[in-house]
Amino acid sequence: MSERVWTAALVIIGDEILSGRTADRNIGQVAVWLNAQGIRLAEVRVVADREEAIVEAVNALRARNDYCFTTGGIGPTHDDITVDAIAAALGVPVVIHPQARATLEAYYGKRGQEVTDARLRMARVPEGAELIPNRMSGAPGIRIGNLFILAGVPHIAAGMLDALTGTLEGGLPLLSRTIGCWVAESEVADLLREAERSHEGVAIGSYPLFREGRTGANFVIRATSQAVVDACGDAVAAGLASAGFEAVEGGI
């Protein structure tokens, strides 16, 4: 019997990632947060700040995943086109969200500033959307259907994820156990394959590393059942020991 697996996709919108100017930090934090909700990050796309590219990615991924997240492109400048692109993807108009406008008025009012046209851009949403609170700055995130539109700045995206914690339906989180070993992974490939094969529901990832002139690898055993993770991990550790290698619990 296999339980229902909930999946999500992530679309990272940003020329700055594709140019190499900015190193992405959203994949990792979205992945870890999703797993805690019992949802697997199944696929990621990084697309340019172009409407057709965003529309294509969002429409492909929202159709085949339970949830689809985007990061980036929700600020006040001309290159922030995520809301327009997603409205186009959904075939709905862009409207000013009254609560978002009120939030911006309160945010800038406290600072003695006006809500200019540029700032009001941050209250624009695809029609039918709800807001995701943003405690860090004026512009809220947006939820519409199974789409979640987050900021690109990692700590603001993190705040939006925090606001969503516990609100999404998910399944069992994926558990993992990492066993490291100073061995070339080619020496233990058969052992790993057999351990995975003989424990149902387990996936073992093998990640080589090269450090201080030595070759090693970390073996990550993943499953939704702690008992299965434990049993498979014990089998890997025992197999390494009987082949004469030291298994390092937690990884090297």
Place this chain on the structure above:
Amino acid sequence: MSERVWTAALVIIGDEILSGRTADRNIGQVAVWLNAQGIRLAEVRVVADREEAIVEAVNALRARNDYCFTTGGIGPTHDDITVDAIAAALGVPVVIHPQARATLEAYYGKRGQEVTDARLRMARVPEGAELIPNRMSGAPGIRIGNLFILAGVPHIAAGMLDALTGTLEGGLPLLSRTIGCWVAESEVADLLREAERSHEGVAIGSYPLFREGRTGANFVIRATSQAVVDACGDAVAAGLASAGFEAVEGGI
């Protein structure tokens, strides 16, 4: 007149990125390397270690880009399925490449070790492929058609890119100039939009930041012509100055 733009896509193959275990470092290095070759990284996908996912991504992206790179999944273990998946995508069989076998025999022979079946997996290529030298470890990269199959370990991937330097046809590299300013980007949104509009071939990215309680942004002006980048950058700097803000050349 617009010059021919050469594009590439990148497919990152790896459950370890999707689980959040490993932070990707290949997008940035591939992006920067491509730009030096006069090729733009146009899109990236991160896919799981599953054949259908790899086939779908590779076939979509190789068709609409001049080049398609992959990273990950070319080692000796059971989760290394990139070669099989790409052979399936291309509809060709997997064969042992004689030169790859010889390289592995030399590599392990020097260390007094055998080329086991697991190690010989690293000599498997889609039929018709050429090798990309790997000076770091035994397993070579693979080129077939417009596909370039690289290692997932960043420093090994870097060595393979290095081996490819200067061998790919490209166009003009994208040049950039960064101007930073301690200003909320919403205050200068009109200025940026107008500067981009009035300089043909320019794209301006606006990247907000929040540091030490202050709000600022970096404006990145990109074009293939240095004269155009300079002129647009001067216009942005002058616009900021006349609005009473200090423009910081190089960014904040």
